[in-house]
Each structure stands twice: as C-alpha cells, then as structure tokens.
Amino acid sequence: MMTFTTRPELSGTFGMTASTHWIATAVGMSVLERGGNAFDAAVAMGFALHVAEPHLNGPLGDMPALIWPAGADAPTMICGQAPAPAGATIAHYRAEGLDLIPGSGLLATVIPGAFDAWMLMLRDHGTWPLAEVLAPAIHYAATGIPLLPRISAEIAAVADFFRAEWPTSAATWLPGGQVPAPGALFRNPDLAATWQRLCAEVAGIRGREAQIDAAREAFAQGFIAGAIDDYLREACVMDASGQRHKGVLTGQDMAGWRASYEPVLSTNHANWQIFKGGFWSQGPVQLQVLDILRDEPLADLDPLGPEAVHLTTEALKLAFADREAYYGDGPGVPAEALLSPAYAARRRAQIGEQASDALRPGAIPGAGPLARAALERQRWLAGRASHRGPGVGEPTMGHLKKPGDTVHLDVADRWGNMVSATPSGGWLQSSPVIPGLGMPLNSRAQMFWLDEGLPTSLAPGRRPRTTLSPSFARAPDGTRLAYGTPGGDQQDQWQVSFILRVIHHGMNLQQAIDAPLFHTNHLQASFDPRGFSPAHLLAEPAFPQATLDALRARGHRLQVAAPWSAGRLTAVSHRPDGMMKAAATPRLMQAYAAGR
Incomplete structure (x- = not known):
C-alpha cells in the first residue's frame, strides 16, 4: 500500500x-x-x-x-x-x-x-x-x-x-488590450x-x-x-x-x-454501493467497469502493477465502446442490459492478456444497429481526419478545437449533508x-452527432451526452464518500482508479489521489475533432519502470506523461459517527481541501 x-x-x-x-x-x-x-x-x-x-x-x-x-x-x-x-x-x-x-x-x-x-x-x-x-x-x-x-x-x-x-x-x-499577466489581479466588472x-x-x-x-x-x-x-x-x-x-x-x-x-443509478462492488448519473451522462461507464471487474481478485493485485492497470484499462475500453454505441438522451438506450450481471460477465470474458486495438461495443439483442453505427462513425472519422482540407491545422483554429476543461467540488457538513458537483x-x-x-x-x-436514429443524435429538447460525472459511494460501515474530477473523457477513468484503491487496497483519500494515475484514449472522444487512438495508454512516470515495460509488452501503446499531470481528483467523506475526511490532488498545484 x-x-x-x-x-x-x-x-x-x-x-x-x-x-x-x-x-x-x-x-x-x-x-x-x-x-x-x-x-x-x-x-x-x-x-x-x-x-x-x-x-x-x-x-x-x-x-x-x-x-x-x-x-x-x-x-x-x-x-x-x-x-x-x-x-x-x-x-x-x-x-x-x-x-x-x-x-x-x-x-x-x-x-x-x-x-x-x-x-x-x-x-x-x-x-x-x-x-x-x-x-x-x-x-x-x-x-x-x-x-x-x-x-x-x-x-x-x-x-x-x-x-x-x-x-x-x-x-x-x-x-487594456493586453494579455493579463500570470498572478495579476484580474477583474470582470x-x-x-x-x-x-x-x-x-x-x-x-x-x-x-x-x-x-x-x-x-x-x-x-x-x-x-x-x-x-x-x-x-x-x-x-x-x-x-x-x-x-x-x-x-x-x-x-x-x-x-x-x-x-433525477434518480441515480447504482451498482454494488465488494459490498460498496456506487452512485452515478443516468445514461445521458458517461457516469454509467464507472458502474460498468466495476461490474466487469467484480469477480477479479483485485485486493491481491499490486495497484501499481501491470496486471491491475491492464485489467482496468481493458474494462474501460469495453465500457467506453458501449458508451459510444448505446448511451445518450434519445430512445433505445438498453439500460437494463448494460448494467446486468450476465452482460458484465460476458464483457469480462472479452478481456485477454494483450491490449485490444479495436472498438468493441457489446452485443445486446435488438441493439445491433446502434453498435454497427458506432463502428461506422469510427471509420468515417478516421477517413475524415486523413483528408482534412486546407486551414484546419491553422494554430488559432486548432486551439479552438482543443476542449476546455471542468472544475469539481465536494462538501460535507456537520449535519450529514453532502454534495458532489x-x-x-x-x-x-x-x-x-x-x-x-x-x-x-x-x-x-x-x-451530438449529425446522424439520425442515435441516442446521441442532435434533436431539439434532447440533452447532449455529457462527460460531467460526479460520484457518491457508500461503504459497508455506512461511510459516505463524495468524489470527482475534471477531465472530459478521463473523468470516470481516474475515478475508477481512485475508488478501487480505496475499496481494495485500504488507501485513505489522499493516498488514493496521490498514487500515479493512468487513462486511455482508446475511445471515441466526446469533443471536436472526435479522435480515437487505438490501444493508447497514458501513465504517469511514478509507476514502477517494470510496470511500464510490462504494459508495453502487452501491446499497450504507452505514453508516459509529464510528472503529476493526470487527474484533478478531490474527495470528502462522512462517517456515521460524525468523523469527516477530505483530500485534494496536488496536480497543477491549485486544488485544495479544507476542514476541521
């Protein structure tokens, strides 16, 4: 630990x-x-x-x-x-x-x-x-x-x-027509x-x-x-x-x-209950990953070892493929099937010893057209990216295609009220x-997509499938935990690492946040220009070198990140006896927790 x-x-x-x-x-x-x-x-x-x-x-x-x-x-x-x-x-x-x-x-x-x-x-x-x-x-x-x-x-x-x-x-x-300097007092009158x-x-x-x-x-x-x-x-x-x-x-x-x-969705993992938003968000990705990994001996695995990282990454790939095919605010979302134990077991059986390089939405009776549409979009986007017209690479336009990010906050008070936003x-x-x-x-x-017939098709009155994904969990002893992070498509990836470390490895909130993080871009990105990077895996350099080498050997296209650059997690918890705890990431040197 x-x-x-x-x-x-x-x-x-x-x-x-x-x-x-x-x-x-x-x-x-x-x-x-x-x-x-x-x-x-x-x-x-x-x-x-x-x-x-x-x-x-x-x-x-x-x-x-x-x-x-x-x-x-x-x-x-x-x-x-x-x-x-x-x-x-x-x-x-x-x-x-x-x-x-x-x-x-x-x-x-x-x-x-x-x-x-x-x-x-x-x-x-x-x-x-x-x-x-x-x-x-x-x-x-x-x-x-x-x-x-x-x-x-x-x-x-x-x-x-x-x-x-x-x-x-x-x-x-x-x-005054000038770029404000770092550290300057900036006003928005x-x-x-x-x-x-x-x-x-x-x-x-x-x-x-x-x-x-x-x-x-x-x-x-x-x-x-x-x-x-x-x-x-x-x-x-x-x-x-x-x-x-x-x-x-x-x-x-x-x-x-x-x-x-709105009501929340939930799943049970190792006697913990995890709560997330509905299928109009990416929140169920975290639930699916926890379901896929439910029967794995995670407590026996080194959380910084190659087996734990590989299993989690491959489960994330499967869940994000389902997100791309089936999630959204439109009709036809096979919600019950996606969160069923039988479906999770079938998805677990698809994880091999080597990293997958394919987008693999699961087979759900009656939902085949949605899965095929996701694969067709991936192929179309790949072709579109290789035939970009003049001017698309111009620096300013490129910056405007770079997604902004997000913020997160967690709060607990002495009366037992809690917020994760x-x-x-x-x-x-x-x-x-x-x-x-x-x-x-x-x-x-x-x-949204500009194609008809999808849960994520543009339509008046329909919510976009958001990446925003606050979380709650409840431990077997009744302790409630609020947690989350900015990061677009990475939000539920970093949160999965965090909650698995808390549940299976006994890490406290700060330990689980400080431990090195990883994520994959082996998913259809939610933001313009909607990229897909097969078998990609980003890991912070604080992972042991043996872990990084083993992940490469398994076929992961490994990108070693700059130190302390992945994730902006924060968390607070509230125990039934009134004890509260809190933690925040040191990454980017601006997130903090406070309390007494």
Whole structure:
C-alpha cells in the first residue's frame, strides 16, 4: 500500500470542503464556519469557481450535481445539463455545410443549465439568501482575483483571434488590450454588475425561496435572457469550423427550461454501493467497469502493477465502446442490459492478456444497429481526419478545437449533508462573451452527432451526452464518500482508479489521489475533432519502470506523461459517527481541501 502522500488526509467533525481551486475551497469553508450548510457552501463555491477558473466553467455552462441530504437513503441528481434549443435540428446544421458540430462558437451551445441548477439546490436545500451566496463571487469579480498562469496562457493563445473575431471577448479577457499577466489581479466588472443587478432586482421580495425563484425568472425570462437573445439575433461569428455561423438559441428556449431532480443509478462492488448519473451522462461507464471487474481478485493485485492497470484499462475500453454505441438522451438506450450481471460477465470474458486495438461495443439483442453505427462513425472519422482540407491545422483554429476543461467540488457538513458537483462549459474560449453580462455561452452541443436514429443524435429538447460525472459511494460501515474530477473523457477513468484503491487496497483519500494515475484514449472522444487512438495508454512516470515495460509488452501503446499531470481528483467523506475526511490532488498545484 502506498504510504507517502503530498499532503495529509484531513479529518474533523465540523465540516469539509474540497475543490479544484483554493479560493473556492476557502469560500466554502467560510460559509460552513458562519452557519451555512453543505448546499449553501457548494453554491457559493460554484459561483466563485466561475471567477477563479473561467477557462474551465461559467454561469452559462452545465452543472450536474449529486446531493445527499442528511438522513436520505441515497443521493439524488440535480440535472443542470439543459437540452438543445428548438432550432437545433440536424437539417439546419447540415444546411450550414457541417458534418460535425463545431467545438466552439454559437452553433455549439445548448440552453444554459448551470445557474438554474445551483438555484434549485439553494432554494430547496440551502438556508442562505441569494445575496449572501453570491457575495464572494461578486467580490472577486469586482476587486480582482489572482490570475492562474494557465489562464493567462489560454488567453494569450486566442488573443489575436479575440481581437479579430470576438471583440466582446477581447473586451473582457484582454483588459487594456493586453494579455493579463500570470498572478495579476484580474477583474470582470460586467460579471460583478450582472450579479449585483440580479440581487437588487429580487431584494424587495419577501422570503428567501421567493427571492431565489425570482432570480431564476430574471435569468430565464428577464434581463439575462434578454441580453442573450438580443445578441444572438444579430451575431454571426467565427467558430472552430473555420467559418462564421449564427446561433439557434433564443430567449424562448431559455424561458421554457428549468433544472430538475433525477434518480441515480447504482451498482454494488465488494459490498460498496456506487452512485452515478443516468445514461445521458458517461457516469454509467464507472458502474460498468466495476461490474466487469467484480469477480477479479483485485485486493491481491499490486495497484501499481501491470496486471491491475491492464485489467482496468481493458474494462474501460469495453465500457467506453458501449458508451459510444448505446448511451445518450434519445430512445433505445438498453439500460437494463448494460448494467446486468450476465452482460458484465460476458464483457469480462472479452478481456485477454494483450491490449485490444479495436472498438468493441457489446452485443445486446435488438441493439445491433446502434453498435454497427458506432463502428461506422469510427471509420468515417478516421477517413475524415486523413483528408482534412486546407486551414484546419491553422494554430488559432486548432486551439479552438482543443476542449476546455471542468472544475469539481465536494462538501460535507456537520449535519450529514453532502454534495458532489462537476460544473463545466461556458469557458472563455468556448463562445463570445455576451455584451454586458461578462460571461460566454457553453459549447456542449458538440457532443451530438449529425446522424439520425442515435441516442446521441442532435434533436431539439434532447440533452447532449455529457462527460460531467460526479460520484457518491457508500461503504459497508455506512461511510459516505463524495468524489470527482475534471477531465472530459478521463473523468470516470481516474475515478475508477481512485475508488478501487480505496475499496481494495485500504488507501485513505489522499493516498488514493496521490498514487500515479493512468487513462486511455482508446475511445471515441466526446469533443471536436472526435479522435480515437487505438490501444493508447497514458501513465504517469511514478509507476514502477517494470510496470511500464510490462504494459508495453502487452501491446499497450504507452505514453508516459509529464510528472503529476493526470487527474484533478478531490474527495470528502462522512462517517456515521460524525468523523469527516477530505483530500485534494496536488496536480497543477491549485486544488485544495479544507476542514476541521
């Protein structure tokens, strides 16, 4: 068992917060210290992350959250993944000359979901008024936040593009016309003014819940939706396709959608129960992998040895092949079959001693057309990649095709409430800033396909199959664990390593996070340009050299990563006796946990 850690696993009985940025973690802890509960803290942290990590998330993005109120038998999903607008039809996008939805720009957006999801959590489970939870975000947006070097680099990479094509983004992200320096105080006065106006508009309304409902209306049908609708009526902007396009989102689309609650899916693994979102997300990938590995002697394997890495990687490949064929928000998802013990056993039998280099969706009665369609898409994308036209490799367009990332937060309070949330979308490089609001739209629509008859086919009112994937687990002794990470297609891969180390190897939260990580790109990527890398395996160099050599010998096309570069995991736990623990990754040197 790994004993070295970069930081201690925190423990205490008052409260725990963890997130991908130290300021958000501190904001959440300050809420708990002043009597707020885990839901108040999570909402304040979420809005602080919009300011602290704007290259990774924003208010017009997406936000699925798992919440576990004290005393509840199981967690519940708050779905902040909104659907495609009414005008988002395959026919319209094809008429625009597209065969893939661009990874940025106005055609890439769905209805913004994050704000309303946070408000639903705050209204129904929080205790604080709107102005109090928004106060930290307003403070940092108005007075400035120390700019991460990574954000400065992201802005520098698109600065010329912003100046030439997205002037509203240039006005926001290039203060004084210059790329802000790493560590400089960066302000977003328009964002601060947006939240100040929202708070002022609802301040005279009596009652906390009524104020929050009024804020939801102001967002979806008031001045925020109005500003978005006004801009999109005329805007026609360059996107990752290399062409200019108008968007299809309207104020009417926003007025007709609200965040909602959904039941979770779960599986039992080694007497632990793992909880994930539905098949409109990639969450069931983690459940499938745990099912496939259920009967393996994992506790007897070295977690850093080649057999454990090989088995887990091959199980991930099978589950991601099923994701590509069968997951989505459309009809025909064979959910019961995918999570059945018999199906998991058949999939386990497909794992051999050597690394597979094929996309292998499972055989499910009646679902053969979906599996064949996934294989046809893979072949088509491979041919498309080898026949790219001139200009696609131009540096700025290439940067706009590079996906943004995500943030994550976990919270537990002394009453037993817990939150695991993975906000994303609305990145600074995703779409132009809406004038006067200080925030850009999301680009989640790029996960749809422009082919008919698939669970992931573009259609009005359908959610894109998101990669956002918060997690909960419950141990045999009743301890509840909230965990997650940014990372797109890698989210459930790194989470699988984490939870297996906790369950089978007795690692504490920090040990399981600090141990070297791996992932595979042997999957159909969710983001433009939708690549597939057969037999790929990335591993951090902290793995023993013997493990790396053995993985190569098994046929894995091994990529050794830079040290401490894979995963941004955070986690908190709550024991039935009130003991809480927390941990956060040292990778990228910005995620932190706090608690007492």
